[in-house]
Amino acid sequence: MAVEIEMRARFTKEAHDQLVARLKADGEDLGRDDKHIYFYVFPDRLLKVTDNTAAGTAKITLKGSKIGQGTAFAETEFAIAPADVPAAVKVFNALGFETTMHEAFNFRHNFRFDGVEIAVKWSEAWGYHAEFEILLDDGAADADRVEAAAKITNVAAELGVSLMTEQELADFTAAFEAAEKERKQEAPLIR
Amino acid sequence: MSTTPATANLIDLAAQGRLPLHQCMDHTTIAWIAGNQPDLPPAPRRTLRHTSQSLIKRAGVPPAWMADPRLYTSLHGVRHGMRTAALAAVLAEANGLDDADTATAIVAAAIHDCQRRHDKDDQGHGDRAAVWLAANADTVWGHFDITATPFRIVQAAAAVRLHDVPYTAFSTDDRSDHARAEHIVDVVKAADALDRYRLPKLKWWPDVRRVRQLAFDQFRSLAFDLVVISEKAQLAGASSPEAVRFALAEKGLV
Numbered sequence: 001m002a003v004e005i006e007m008r009a010r011f012t013k014e015a016h017d018q019l020v021a022r023l024k025a026d027g028e029d030l031g032r033d034d035k036h037i038y039f040y041v042f043p044d045r046l047l048k049v050t051d052n053t054a055a056g057t058a059k060i061t062l063k064g065s066k067i068g069q070g071t072a073f074a075e076t077e078f079a080i081a082p083a084d085v086p087a088a089v090k091v092f093n094a095l096g097f098e099t100t101m102h103e104a105f106n107f108r109h110n111f112r113f114d115g116v117e118i119a120v121k122w123s124e125a126w127g128y129h130a131e132f133e134i135l136l137d138d139g140a141a142d143a144d145r146v147e148a149a150a151k152i153t154n155v156a157a158e159l160g161v162s163l164m165t166e167q168e169l170a171d172f173t174a175a176f177e178a179a180e181k182e183r184k185q186e187a188p189l190i191r
Numbered sequence: 192m193s194t195t196p197a198t199a200n201l202i203d204l205a206a207q208g209r210l211p212l213h214q215c216m217d218h219t220t221i222a223w224i225a226g227n228q229p230d231l232p233p234a235p236r237r238t239l240r241h242t243s244q245s246l247i248k249r250a251g252v253p254p255a256w257m258a259d260p261r262l263y264t265s266l267h268g269v270r271h272g273m274r275t276a277a278l279a280a281v282l283a284e285a286n287g288l289d290d291a292d293t294a295t296a297i298v299a300a301a302i303h304d305c306q307r308r309h310d311k312d313d314q315g316h317g318d319r320a321a322v323w324l325a326a327n328a329d330t331v332w333g334h335f336d337i338t339a340t341p342f343r344i345v346q347a348a349a350a351v352r353l354h355d356v357p358y359t360a361f362s363t364d365d366r367s368d369h370a371r372a373e374h375i376v377d378v379v380k381a382a383d384a385l386d387r388y389r390l391p392k393l394k395w396w397p398d399v400r401r402v403r404q405l406a407f408d409q410f411r412s413l414a415f416d417l418v419v420i421s422e423k424a425q426l427a428g429a430s431s432p433e434a435v436r437f438a439l440a441e442k443g444l445v
Contacts, residue, residue, distance in 0.1 A: 013443055036428050053428035105429035107437055122440060124433050 003136045004073045005148040008129060008169060009161045016128040020109070020120055022159060027113035035106045038089050040097045041066060041177060047092065051085045054108075058082040068170030071149050074138075102180050116155045125176050132156055132163070201266075201391035210391075212309035213259075214266045220391050221422045227393060234413035236443070242290045243280040243297065244445045249335050250276035250301040251432030256327075258306040258319070264431055267304040271386055273435040274417045276301040277444055278382035278410065285406040288374055295343050296378045298335055299324075299350040303379060321352035346372035350379040358403065377403045385414035389422065416442055 011019070023029070034054040040047035046063040057079060064074030080088060093101065107122040119131045132155065134148040156163050164172070200219035204210045239247070250273045254263045262268050279300035283293040306319035324331060325348050332339035349368040353376050356365055369376050381404035387397050397414065399407050417438045424434035439445045 013440060034427055051428070105424075105433045107424065107427075107429070122437055124436055127440065 002075055003138060003140055003145070004075055005071050005134045005136060005145060005152065006073055007071055007132045007149070007152045007156070007163045008067070009132070009156065009163050010127060010129040010172075011161065013128055015161075016120065016122075019130065019159060019161060023111040023113055023118065023120070027111040027118070030110035030112060030117075033108045033110045033119065035108060036085075036103065037106060038085075038092075038101060038103045040092060040100045041102070042100060044069070047097070049080075049085055049088045049092070051082055056082060058085050060088060067173050068166055070166065072145055113159065114151075114155050116152055118155075118159075130161065205391040210311065212311055213261045214310040215264060216266065216389070216422045216426060218426055221419065221426060223391070224388060224422070225419050228415060228419075229396075229411070231412035231415065234410050237281060237284065239280055239284060239444055240290065240293075243284060243293055246294055246297045246335055246337075247273070247277045247280050247439065248436060248445055250297065251435065252301055252305065252331075252334065256302065256305045256331075258323075259308055262304075262307055262310065264425075266310050266389060267307050269431045270421055270425060270435050271389065272301045272304060273432065274386045274414070274421065274438075275303065275379075275382045277417065277435075277439055278385045278414055279378050281410055281413065281444070282378045282381055282404060282406055283374075285409070286374060286378065286404075288378070291343070292346075292375060294335070294337055295347050295372075296350065296375045296382075298331060298337075298343075299347040299354075299375065299379050300382050301335075302331060303351045303354045303383060317352050317355040321348040324348050324351055346375050350376045354380055354383050357401065380404075381407050385410060386418065388415045388418040413442060 032054045033052065036051040036053055038049040044065060046061075046066045048061045048063070049058070050061060051058050058081060059077050059079050061075060061077035065072075089101075092098075104123045104125060109120050111118045111120065115134070117133045117135075119133070120128075121130065122128050132152045134152060136144055136148060140148075153163065199209075200217045201210065201214055202220050202223045204214075251269055252272060254260055254269075257263050257268070264270075276297045279296040280293060283296045288296065302324060303320055304316065306323050307313045307316040325344060328339040328344045332343075349372040353361075353365060353369060358380075361369065381402040384397050384402050385407065387395055390396065397407070397411060417435075420441050421434045421438035424437050425431055429437060436445065
């Protein structure tokens, strides 16, 4: 099981355009990576079925904590065929997880800048945002994790991006989950 | 679900006069549209009022509101409704309409085609949608988180009813309805016309002679970009509402 050190930022369209221009000029462009993701949100875990629509691959991922519960995410994942995505979702829904599920399309472009992978994205829930990530081995020492977080913080600062705090992330995801519940209700219609 | 044959594209079918009843965008057609970008001046940069932004973000109506669920993702489906609602907001604000009039135009624009039975020349679909709107007013206005009043329902229904009636074909009753909600009717008809860049023949694209809207030409490039961005996004895998809301964000409208 690998460990991701992940930090996030949300920003305006103008800030997005400036960031992308800087990354295209000074970073490594890793290409477009749009995804359709089915999220199953549990109190202390996150299960995802991801259809990598731009790459033509798919995977199932279990993260050992959810957004807003720290920057280190223990992660187990395995590839599946893109054609199997609907079946995977059907299985998890049939197991009783449907009420915890929401889905979203992520418009995503990946870059690497000074050793940090940066996914610049847009989704309905998050708007324009970016994920800064360093992948560590499972046995990485605490010092390595702290160093990775510091590296991400420095890179974000160099790019002029304000990273979200853990509290901001927790508040944001809680508000989104509450809005999702409300959204699923619509009044009947007269034909 | 499209009734377009899987191997066909709308460009070829339109050229052959064989467009099916239900028409869905395809990669060939959107590439053709993008490749025929008219030489248009950029639209004036406009930040919509907060109330307008909030309403156009809600313009993705539920599939259950469509008379035929196959139209939800077709050329007259929810993406067209959402883009028309956004363009109605832009035109309404450019015309100096207040929040209430702008909201009425947005609501009417969002649902104006919801009672179509197919994507071809479906006579009377405006009439049917107006009746449907009156019967479902509380639900529709509630979807936008605003309150329906009899005056606003009548105005929106007039815009919906007249959206598919050319000005030159207005009857006495049509002129009377138009007079009751002139600015709103004109904005909705123009917004609907601006979204014609999605259609697979150049001669069907926006034509200023069919509208009464001085600001029409200013927003052609915005309308074109909204079509190209949202249709490409939908073909890339986004849902229809996601695709249009992405286009709205890309153009700085929300």
